[in-house]
Amino acid sequence: MDKLVSDLIEILGQERVLFEPEHLAVYGFDGTAAVSGEATCVAFPQTTEEVARIVTYAARRKLPVVTRGSGTGLSGGSIPQAGSIVLCLSKMNRVLELDPRNLTVLVEPGVTTITVAELADSAGLLYPPDPGSMKISTIGGNVAENSGGLRGLKYGITRDYVMGLEVVMASGEVIWLGNKCVKDVAGYSMKDVFVGSEGTLGIITKVLLKLVPKPETKKTLLATFARMDAAAETVSAIIAEKIIPCTLEFLDKITIRCVEEFAHIGLPLDAEAILLMETDGHPAVVAEEAAKMEEVARRCGATNVQIAQTAEEAVKLASARRSAFSALARVAPTTILEDATVPRSELAKMVNFIQEVAARYDLRVGTFGHMGDGNLHPTFLTDERNTEEMHRVEKAMKEIFDFAVALGGTITGEHGVGLAKKSFLPGAIGNASLNLIRQLKKTLDPDAILNPGKIFDPAP
Amino acid sequence: MSHTCTSCSPKLASPSASAASSEKVIAGIGRAAPQGRAAKPFYLKELDYSVVQQCMHCGMCLPTCPTYDATKLERNSPRGRIALMRRIADGNLDVTEAFANEMYFCLGCLACETACPAGVKYSQLFEYARAEVEHSNVLANPKRDVIRQLTLKTLFTNPNLLRFVGRLLWIYQATGLQSLVRDLGLTRLLPKKLREMEPLTPTVNDSFSDALIEPVETPASRSFPKPRYRVGLLTGCVQDLIYSDVNRDTADVLLANGCEVVTPRAQYCCGSLHAHNGELEAAREMARRTIDSFDLDRLDAVITNAAGCGSHLKTYGHLLHDDEAYAERAAQWDRKIKDIHQWLAEIGIVPPKPGIEPLKVTYHEACHLCHGQKITQQPRQVLKAIPGLELVELPESTWCCGSAGIYNITQPEMSQQLLQRKLEQIDKTGAPVVASANPGCLVQIVSGIRNSGREVEALHPVSLLARAYREAAGRS
Numbered sequence: 001m002d003k004l005v006s007d008l009i010e011i012l013g014q015e016r017v018l019f020e021p022e023h024l025a026v027y028g029f030d031g032t033a034a035v036s037g038e039a040t041c042v043a044f045p046q047t048t049e050e051v052a053r054i055v056t057y058a059a060r061r062k063l064p065v066v067t068r069g070s071g072t073g074l075s076g077g078s079i080p081q082a083g084s085i086v087l088c089l090s091k092m093n094r095v096l097e098l099d100p101r102n103l104t105v106l107v108e109p110g111v112t113t114i115t116v117a118e119l120a121d122s123a124g125l126l127y128p129p130d131p132g133s134m135k136i137s138t139i140g141g142n143v144a145e146n147s148g149g150l151r152g153l154k155y156g157i158t159r160d161y162v163m164g165l166e167v168v169m170a171s172g173e174v175i176w177l178g179n180k181c182v183k184d185v186a187g188y189s190m191k192d193v194f195v196g197s198e199g200t201l202g203i204i205t206k207v208l209l210k211l212v213p214k215p216e217t218k219k220t221l222l223a224t225f226a227r228m229d230a231a232a233e234t235v236s237a238i239i240a241e242k243i244i245p246c247t248l249e250f251l252d253k254i255t256i257r258c259v260e261e262f263a264h265i266g267l268p269l270d271a272e273a274i275l276l277m278e279t280d281g282h283p284a285v286v287a288e289e290a291a292k293m294e295e296v297a298r299r300c301g302a303t304n305v306q307i308a309q310t311a312e313e314a315v316k317l318a319s320a321r322r323s324a325f326s327a328l329a330r331v332a333p334t335t336i337l338e339d340a341t342v343p344r345s346e347l348a349k350m351v352n353f354i355q356e357v358a359a360r361y362d363l364r365v366g367t368f369g370h371m372g373d374g375n376l377h378p379t380f381l382t383d384e385r386n387t388e389e390m391h392r393v394e395k396a397m398k399e400i401f402d403f404a405v406a407l408g409g410t411i412t413g414e415h416g417v418g419l420a421k422k423s424f425l426p427g428a429i430g431n432a433s434l435n436l437i438r439q440l441k442k443t444l445d446p447d448a449i450l451n452p453g454k455i456f457d458p459a460p
Numbered sequence: 461m462s463h464t465c466t467s468c469s470p471k472l473a474s475p476s477a478s479a480a481s482s483e484k485v486i487a488g489i490g491r492a493a494p495q496g497r498a499a500k501p502f503y504l505k506e507l508d509y510s511v512v513q514q515c516m517h518c519g520m521c522l523p524t525c526p527t528y529d530a531t532k533l534e535r536n537s538p539r540g541r542i543a544l545m546r547r548i549a550d551g552n553l554d555v556t557e558a559f560a561n562e563m564y565f566c567l568g569c570l571a572c573e574t575a576c577p578a579g580v581k582y583s584q585l586f587e588y589a590r591a592e593v594e595h596s597n598v599l600a601n602p603k604r605d606v607i608r609q610l611t612l613k614t615l616f617t618n619p620n621l622l623r624f625v626g627r628l629l630w631i632y633q634a635t636g637l638q639s640l641v642r643d644l645g646l647t648r649l650l651p652k653k654l655r656e657m658e659p660l661t662p663t664v665n666d667s668f669s670d671a672l673i674e675p676v677e678t679p680a681s682r683s684f685p686k687p688r689y690r691v692g693l694l695t696g697c698v699q700d701l702i703y704s705d706v707n708r709d710t711a712d713v714l715l716a717n718g719c720e721v722v723t724p725r726a727q728y729c730c731g732s733l734h735a736h737n738g739e740l741e742a743a744r745e746m747a748r749r750t751i752d753s754f755d756l757d758r759l760d761a762v763i764t765n766a767a768g769c770g771s772h773l774k775t776y777g778h779l780l781h782d783d784e785a786y787a788e789r790a791a792q793w794d795r796k797i798k799d800i801h802q803w804l805a806e807i808g809i810v811p812p813k814p815g816i817e818p819l820k821v822t823y824h825e826a827c828h829l830c831h832g833q834k835i836t837q838q839p840r841q842v843l844k845a846i847p848g849l850e851l852v853e854l855p856e857s858t859w860c861c862g863s864a865g866i867y868n869i870t871q872p873e874m875s876q877q878l879l880q881r882k883l884e885q886i887d888k889t890g891a892p893v894v895a896s897a898n899p900g901c902l903v904q905i906v907s908g909i910r911n912s913g914r915e916v917e918a919l920h921p922v923s924l925l926a927r928a929y930r931e932a933a934g935r936s
Contacts, residue, residue: 022558023533025547026540031518071534072519090532112523136522262577326518329578333513383513 004063005041008085011053016044016091027086030071030078031133033334034384035419039066039080044091048166048174048205051087055203055449056172058085062447067199069110069138073145074325074337075418077198077454087203089140096206098123102180103211104163109140109204116209125211128155131414132322140204146196148414150318153372154246154280155212157414159195164208167194170201170445178208193440198416199451201444218246218280219290220314222306223297224271228252228355228367230301231273232348235371237296238277239344243289247278248372249321254381255368258327263320268304275302275371276321278314324368325379332364332381336393339421340404341375341413353403354378361396363389375413401428417455425456435459503592503740504549507584512549514580515542521572526860526878527565535562538572538582545589555596563589564599565874567867568736569860570771570831583775583832587735594738612739616697616729617746623668623726626701630664662702662903669695669707673723679715688718689807692754692762694773697729699766699899706899709926710765710800716929717810724753730764732772735779736865747776748786756792765800765922767898768865771832773797799829800922801838801897812928814847815935821924822854822891824882824905826898830858839897842921846928852889856881861896863904879908886916895921 005019018024019041029036045051058065064084071078080086093110100123105116113127113134120127130149131137137147143165148157164178177191178184194202225231235248251259251267251274260267267274275297279289294305308314329335342350351367354376358365369376378400380393401411401424411421411428426434438459441448448458504512521538522528528537535544541562547553566586573582593599615622632638638661673695679687691714695707711721731746750773754762764770777794780786798806821843829835836858843851862868862878882905886894896902897920905918 018533020558021553022544022556022562023535025553026534026537026543029517029543031516033516070519070522071517114523133519136519259577262579323520323577326516326520326577327579329514329516329518333510333516335516 002040004061004085007057008041008043008054011057012043012045012050016046018042018044027068027071027088028080030068030073030076032074032076032079032418032420033336034390035076035079037079037081039084039086040082042086042088044088046091048168051089051092051168051203051205052172052174054085054087055168055170058449059170059172059447062449064452065203065449066451067140067144067203069141070112070133070136072133072137073141073418074339074415075145075198075412075420077145077416077418077451078141079419081453089203089205090138092140092205093138095119099180100125103213104180104208105211106164106206106208107139108206109138109143111139113137113139113142120211121214123211124214126214127161127209127211129158129161132325134322139207139209143195143204143207144197144199145416146414148370148373148375150249150321150370151246152370152375152414153248154244159192161210162191162195162207163210164206165191165194165204166206167202168205170447170450174205175202176206180208196416198418198454200441200454201450203450215246215280217283217286218278218314219286220247220308220317221277221290221293221297222267222308222317223275223277223294223302224268224304224306225273225275225301226271226303227301228273228351229348231275232351232371234275234297234300234302235347236345237300238293239372241292241296243279243292245277245279245289245293245372247276247318248370249276249368250274250371250376251276251321251324251368252366254331254364254366255324255328255379258330258366259320259324261330262323262327263316265316265320267320271303276317278318321368325377328366328379328381331366332383334382334384336380336382336397337415338378338380338397338400339375339412339415340378340400340409341373342404342407342409344372344374346407346409347371347374347376350374350376350404350407350409354400357396357399361392363392363396365396370413373413374409398424419454422454422456501548501551501555501592502595503588504545505551507549507588509549511581511584512542512546514578515539515546515576516578517543518578520577521575524571524575526567526569526571527874530874530877536565538576538580541566541589542580542582542585545585548592555592555598557598560593560596560598563593564870567827567860567862567864567874567878569827569864571827571858571860574831574834574858583771584778587738587740590736590738591740592738608737612734612737613742616733617742619697619726619728622697622729623701626664626668629661629701630666633661633663634666662906664701665704667704669700669704669723670725672704672708673711673721675723675725677711677715677721677723679718679720683716684718687720689760690720690722690758691803692759693721693723694730694750694762694764694766694769695723695727696764696766696769696899697727699769700727702903703899703920706765706920706923709920709923710763712926712929713800713804713922714763716812716926717804717807719807722754722759727753730769730773731779732769733865735772735775740779743772744779744783747779747790748783751776751786751789751793756789756796759796761798761803762793762796763798763800763803765897765920767799767826767829767832768900770797770799771828774833799833799835799838799897801829801842802833802835805838805841809842809845809925811845812847812925813932813935816846816848816928816931818848818850819846819893819924820850820852820889820891821893821895822852822886822889823857823921824854824861824886824894824896824901825858826896826901827858827860827864829897839895839921842925843895846925849924849928852891854889854894855885857885859885861901861904863898863900865900868904875904879904883908883912883914887914891916893917893919893924895919895924897921
């Protein structure tokens with residue numbers, strides 16, 4: 001047995017350290033296509049103290065530590081490297097406190113997103129971030145990746161709901177950042193540094209989240225288009241009308257087909273694109289906004305606009321949309337999902353460019369995404385065993401990223417950089433920003449033990 | 461779609477013999493994989509790679525998997541298991557004992573198939589993986605081999621022998637010998653495993669289906685001067701021993717709905733036990749024999765009332781697609797095989813006359829009905845057709861009860877955990893009756909009810925419907 005394994009067993013006990021090949025193999029991947037690795041062992045701490053002890057141990061020996069939740073990430077952020085310890089926090093899954101007077105909830109990182117959402121709901125509150133994998137993704141992972149979701153347009157993303165964090169630093173020291181105060185300007189807002197840090201700066205062991213009142217009502221509309229850019233124009237026009245719906249989701253033809261094949265909810269199979277639109281809030285406002293959105297959609301060329309008649313129907317539409325990425329795997333064995341994001345005014349240009357690039361490189365691409373946020377998910381439908389085609393995918397991806405950045409956009413809206421987008425980061429943020437990130441990393445994790453090699457490579 | 465042939469299977473040298481020469485074939489069961497490569501992966505390697513590759517490990521299956529839910533370990537999840545299968549197919553992992561145990565820790569409940577947006581055919585992967593395990597012999601030991609030989613290869617391939625053993629068991633139970641043995645504590649003398657299984661022993665019926673159902677039965681001529689349909693009835697093997705009354709009820713329900721019922725004598729096991737336990741060749745042979753029992757050209761449908769069988773019976777087309785002599789009839793079989801609830805919903809249920817005492821019923825969905833066959837609404841329609849019956853929805857109705865074929869025998873601990881969870885949900889409904897359409901689930905739930913002293917009845921939906929028809933007939 002590896003010395004590392006026996007030492008960790010001393011800390012956690014036999015039951016919570018895995019090292020057999022059949023275990024290591026399945027902790028070598030997450031939700032990202034075509035990337036994998038293998039750690040030396042997988043450890044399941046249950047307390048902050050245990051995390052701290054493991055990190056202290058790793059720091060002394062300069063061993064890489066890769067933190068993981070449910071492994072649903074989409075940029076390869078939790079892929080382990082050889083010789084590393086996978087720190088799986090799925091067993092740190094207690095809800096510690098729901099504070100209805102301050103509208104906060106304190107949870108351990110392994111609590112699933114849906115648990116928080118249901119808890120909030122039962123208290124008449126709402127936890128808005130709802131990433132596609134929310135039924136199994138963990139809050140720790142959501143914070144580390146700064147996940148978005150279908151309601152980002154109106155409610156923002158995970159960062160907007162993090163009020164406090166407990167973090168185990170690379171040295172093993174435990175710190176607490178933030179509090180239940182709505183206002184707090186004492187010092188730098190350090191918790192924000194850790195949100196979206198992808199496990200490279202510290203290990204999040206507790207999360208204090210903000211909840212908001214549950215909207216009284218909502219209305220869900222489904223608009224059908226015969227042209228992709230008409231859907232994009234509709235989104236820009238709705239925003240220009242100064243309406244901020246909670247959801248403006250887009251699915252192209254190929255995605256519609258895959259989703260329908262899975263969900264059987266009667267999506268229009270002959271449409272080039274659909275928009276799933278949702279407005280929530282006070283009943284009068286909701287009615288007014290829904291009517292206006294329908295009018296705008298028709299003006300922009302929607303061939304049909306349908307209103308969900310029941311709450312159940314609305315939920316079905318939203319969950320069908322959440323399955324889009326996985327459903328696309330029906331078409332091809334490897335689905336390379338991208339996350340290019342542009343200012344909303346540039347949506348039509350971006351959508352058309354994706355089409356054009358796909359045609360030029362002779363690739364199949366399904367596009368869906370949070371159009372209201374300008375956050376698109378062009379997904380290449382390919383086969384990782386076809387190296388020639390994979391090469392064309394890489395070239396097309398690069399063009400799409402370059403174009404998004406040229407339009408004032410970014411290479412990733414909500415999935416993170418991880419391994420999958422690492423090579424595009426310098427081009428997206430520039431050398432000065434990259435240097436700043438590197439300096440920060442060096443300060444907080446001088447020996448680079450925390451998820452090394454993710455987001456960026458160490459300075460040459 | 462690039463996966464036009466995700467259903468491709470290894471090109472096995474399958475003996476395509478007719479039932480007449482089947483004894484010869486049975487001798488070759490399990491030996492269709494090439495000889496001399498015993499330890500090398502065969503099934504998973506030969507399976508169309510697109511089936512293995514279909515999983516894009518997004519994790520959508522994780523929250524629906526009962527074993528992952530219990531352990532929170534990736535290996536115990538569908539995507540974890542598929543990743544291991546893929547490693548074997550790729551030649552990056554040997555068929556180890558840990559892999560084999562993992563494949564038998566899986567319930568095969570197929571909740572992951574329902575949850576999977578990517579359309580991964582887990583049921584197929586699971587069958588091939590278990591066949592791989594058996595082919596590799598990593599789990600082989602003399603005791604296990606003898607048990608498998610006696611059950612899968614002897615008892616469940618020989619309907620007359622199975623019924624004879626069933627008869628012996630009935631005598632043991634009916635004469636009070638079982639109670640005596642239990643009261644005297646003689647079960648202590650049994651080996652540990654058998655001792656643990658003993659309380660699970662279901663009660664065998666005093667008559668089997670052949671004694672209860674005529675070869676051909678025709679609906680009452682005053683209601684149906686001419687039958688609406690002519691259907692075949694599958695009586696099953698375990699179902700026939702323990703729930704032959706459910707078979708009688710099924711025939712009655714079919715008759716009340718204007719169907720002429722043809723019930724072949726001494727039917728074979730459909731082969732689901734074999735397919736789910738790594739004996740694909742035997743499963744193919746049982747499929748051939750079952751098809752041979754029915755004159756498909758003269759039947760509108762073949763009806764099954766056992767979810768576990770039904771789910772497997774619907775795969776004959778795939779199972780025999782390489783078999784020149786049977787491929788066409790297997791495809792015809794797939795078109796005609798119907799679950800009883802599915803069939804009733806299709807032809808329209810004749811409602812029983814009102815005037816029956818009100819009854820609260822909850823419905824537990826057998827995995828192989830809701831996940832395996834995607835039949836969820838039809839059993840509810842059957843129940844709601846009964847006047848005075850109030851259907852109370854069961855929380856987690858699609859969560860496995862732990863029966864899972866012979867899982868309650870092979871993995872008693874996990875099985876009991878799931879059973880307790882199911883019973884607690886049943887308690888929440890306050891219903892005195894739980895309906896479920898699978899003999900395995902009924903045996904499991906009945907044993908749970910019995911051992912915990914609960915006062916709940918577990919019945920097949922069709923039995924409730926048949927009872928309603930009978931009561932109405934008694935009144936008029």
